[in-house]
Amino acid sequence: MYVSDCIGVNDKGHLTIGGCDTVELARRFGTPVYVYDEMEIRRNCQEFVRSIEDNYAGNGMVLYASKAFCCKEICRICAQENMGLDVVSGGELYTALSVDFPVEKIYFHGNNKTADELEQAVEHNVGRIVVDNIFELEMLERIAGDAGKTAEILFRIKPGIDAHTHSFVKTGQIDSKFGFALETGEAMAAVKKALEMKHIRLVGVHCHIGSQIFDIDPFELAARVMLDFMAQVKKETGLELDILNLGGGFGIKYLQTDRPRPFSDYMKKVSAVVKEYSAELGLKIPYIIIEPGRSIVGAAGLTLYTVGAVKKIPDVRTYVSVDGGMGDNPRYVLYQSKYEVLCANKANEPRECTATIAGKCCESGDLIQEWTSVQRVEPGDILAVLATGAYNYSMASNYNRICRPPVVMVKDGEARIVVERETYADMTRKDI
């Protein structure tokens, strides 16, 4: 009935997540608050890990793309679920290291890693660094050399496939800030350059073609393009690359009308393509990596707010203002992202009103959703925005000096804080 299996309604007519009454959670932890169902996260991890075992004989690894939601607890959960981790900054790396995440399973991405970040990665023996450009390659060669180490790297490639939610195009496009282009020979030149370096060992290639993708075809096509390149590398340099990292971007259900495929369908089809096409090209079957972010945490989370002013503007629209907004969920402002909105304490009632959910920031555009269906709400009601588990907490800001909400994890009817609510003192701590 809802966008996620972990959401329901109890006999009081209150919305539940992971067996907890959301109205009670709001009372106990205050609002706004992010709530995640731990078991839903673990089920998602397990489904991806199992799909590699079932379809690819376990010859691969699932990395959680931590930018979707990064804190210590999610790193612990991923480690327990035998996942690797994709980090894109020194801060994400620091978070992972602070809970002793197995370093050999960490992949460091990013199009403009700083010298400090590369030094941090080399010092801590991070599994692999996904090198984005020649400037970075040369810097890493120097840093690894100074440390007396050899850095294992993948190259980020632009496969020229531009995938969106419901469609994709083979663009051959080179206009992206990420990675090396194939068409111009840039990628091959980088491979040859890496082969001459003393402190670099090139072990694979990586691509990431987009986000919230529902279709499997663009992933199959990306796998082919990447394997073609691996075959070309073998032919021109004799180097046979071990690792093919196909990135993330698997679509999730934000609305009832969204129809994502089960994650295992993806692996079933893509692994068949990888196996057949590698054989056809005379390549050994590569170790495969996928990097789900949103699909691990997105539908496992929701945000609870308290309704304040309800402003009915005759013949225009109704604004329902909540005690959060673009500071805790900037995705509507950024991308006009769709969400389901429910009144948590009236979850059994029909959603017969059309409302615009507004935040409390001094910004007309500070909206969470426009023209959305919701129950008849009044001040003091608890509003739930569903499927906010990805790119909400991780993109949150202190705009208007509003404290970032806490993160609560629920499991089998029990709730615990995993990130505390920020305080005014936290926000002013670095002020002089």
Ligand SMILES: *Cc1c(COP(=O)(O)O)cnc(C)c1O
């Ligand atoms: C963002 C990103 C991901 C995860 O994308 P989702 O859409 O959250 O699955 C994986 N890999 C890379 C390199 C990314 O930039």
